[in-house]
Amino acid sequence: MSWKTGLLLFAVCWALQIVGTMLQMRHYRRVLGALEARWTDGFIGSGSARARFGRGAIMILVVSPAGIVRDALVMQGRTVWAKFKPMPSLVGLDVARCQGGIFPKREARLGQAFAQCLKQIETVSGSRPALHAT
Numbered sequence: 192m193s194w195k196t197g198l199l200l201f202a203v204c205w206a207l208q209i210v211g212t213m214l215q216m217r218h219y220r221r222v223l224g225a226l227e228a229r230w231t232d233g234f235i236g237s238g239s240a241r242a243r244f245g246r247g248a249i250m251i252l253v254v255s256p257a258g259i260v261r262d263a264l265v266m267q268g269r270t271v272w273a274k275f276k277p278m279p280s281l282v283g284l285d286v287a288r289c290q291g292g293i294f295p296k297r298e299a300r301l302g303q304a305f306a307q308c309l310k311q312i313e314t315v316s317g318s319r320p321a322l323h324a325t
Contacts, residue, residue: 211271238307
């Protein structure tokens with residue numbers, strides 16, 4: 192293989208990565224827009240945990256003004272083809288009781304994304320007492 196062929200192959204792979212990233216960003220914006228349209232009050236937080244090797248995670252939480260999780264979505268995967276999936280196990284949880292973490296060590300990336308969501312929600316909500324551990 193000549194250096195020209197190698198360079199062309201590199202450029203094609205790079206272009207495919209850019210297109211895939213754009214598609215994933217569009218999916219993220221659509222999901223976020225749908226959540227904003229569905230829930231008119233409360234707070235939305237987003238968190239991510241990147242992985243050098245393995246699966247990364249992106250989580251979106253919708254929390255009521257009282258601090259109860261209304262909706263939870265997670266995207267995990269190694270490729271740009273990953274999609275958001277609901278996490279019904281989180282719906283109904285009081286975030287004040289979740290501050291210490293609720294995910295086992297084998298799901299550390301989910302725990303990191305969840306913690307970022309809560310931190311973002313606290314920042315946006317003005318550190319409401321309902322969002323702090325008691």
